Amino acid sequence: MTESNLCGAEAAIVRDALECRDPLPGTAGFAGQLDDSLVRDVLGRVPLFVDAGATTTDGTAGHDPAWAFEPAALDDPRLVPAGAVAPVDDPLAGQRSHWTLPSPDPEPDQDAAIDTLANAIRTAGDAVGGGRRDVAVAFSGGVDSALVAELLDAPLYVVGFPDSHDVEAARTAAEAMGRDLTVVELKPEDLERAAPEVARATGRTNAMDVQIALPLYLVGERVAADGFDALAVGQGADELFGGYEKVVRLDHRVDAETVRGAVREQIEGLSRQLPRDVLTIRSTGLEPVAPFLHDAVLEAALRLPDPLLADDDERKRGFRRVATRYLPAEVATRDKKAVQYGSLVARELDRLARQAGYKRRIDDHVTKYVESLLEDADARSD
Structure with a gap:
């Protein structure tokens, strides 16, 4: 493990938070690999994904990479829950909740x-x-x-x-x-x-x-x-x-x-x-x-x-x-x-969808329009 595998906070701070189960150790969020574990902060401020096909439930190694900070890097990305810790060698089946959001009493003054x-x-x-x-x-x-x-x-x-x-x-x-x-x-x-x-x-x-x-x-x-x-x-x-x-x-x-x-x-x-x-x-x-x-x-x-x-x-x-x-x-x-x-982005995207033939009577017409734009862009890049 190297500290560069952790995004958002120093490794020592996250180790202390792990040991003390401190959900708010004074950071702006963190995620990544720490020693033999994957971690993601209690609020989920840093994205962390595991590949559903990278390992099997019995821990048998699959293909690499097993995790990434962005979904496009993985074949079958699954978002790690906020506050979770998981073993690197079995990141999907081995996930467990480690940090939860505190419930302090309100300040009366x-x-x-x-x-x-x-x-x-x-x-x-x-x-x-x-x-x-x-x-x-x-x-x-x-x-x-x-x-x-x-x-x-x-x-x-x-x-x-x-x-x-x-x-x-x-x-x-x-x-x-x-x-x-x-x-x-x-x-x-x-x-x-x-x-x-x-x-x-x-x-x-x-x-x-x-x-x-x-x-x-x-x-x-x-x-x-x-x-x-x-x-x-x-x-x-x-x-x-x-x-x-x-x-x-x-x-x-x-x-x-x-x-x-x-x-x-x-x-x-x-x-x-x-x-x-x-x-x-x-x-x-x-x-x-x-x-x-x-x-x-x-x-x-x-x-x-x-x-x-x-x-x-x-x-x-x-x-x-x-x-x-x-x-x-x-x-x-x-x-x-x-x-x-x-910003009027929602209005204009809806208008573009309708102009492209995705009428409002079609279920989720804007989503279908976005999917068509992505397919066209992917086809042009191939």
Whole structure:
């Protein structure tokens, strides 16, 4: 084993976390091979895949490689669950859960909880930024990416079609913050070109995942062309702090019966979403930087009292109170649309699918369109 087989954290830190079963050892996530085991952090921030055909259940060696950080490197990739440990010689059948998300009691003092969260966010910004000057921010004009921009003091890039909500929101937010903004304006042909790249990188062709990943890919492509080597994002804030309407409505989209329980559901669901985002950004040649997914922030978020989560009047209340220390009130309090809608990527991809003959009456017509684009791209490359 070499430490280069581990991504995201030093081997000594992960060894200590293994021994102590510490789910939050102060990292921004990790995965890979440590000695004779494969490991993946409790939140699943670093993707890790094993090949279902690489070994047999009795431990008999099969073909190599047995694991990889991206699905395209394996014949039959399976995502290792968040918090899992598995033997390298039998990574599929030998998986076991080693770390679980903590369930600490909420901090009863709201002011103390806000101070703790503010300190954690600053710690995370320092840790993931590390004084680097080659980071740019995927900026939508919402509070999440605006706070990342202030923490890292990095250039701002927004992506979207010319009449999109995100482009206008980013312009007004950047003006309020006194910051310059680079606008990456999209055309329909950008989606046609990029959709196969996203599908190939993530191993996913379903409409929702591709619609979410496309803006990340296209802004990352521009950021990389401009000479940066990392892309900072606000990922995790909605999940950690109660940013979704469904956690207040407690509708059919959640199983929980309380706002606190619904927020926890969203946090636990991050392990399914993050591989898509990380793999998309990496496919552009950039490394993702996500301050709000640092262990320090996660730990503080889990201790927020219920009144600082969400209700009918305000979502992400505690997070916004921290944001007001850095941002103009009009930016710290504004809501935004999901990126696939705010950028108009979802609308335009649907339109392209229909133009190509995949009508809405066809089940999952956008997914079928993306699959056709990938097949055509693969055929051209053969």
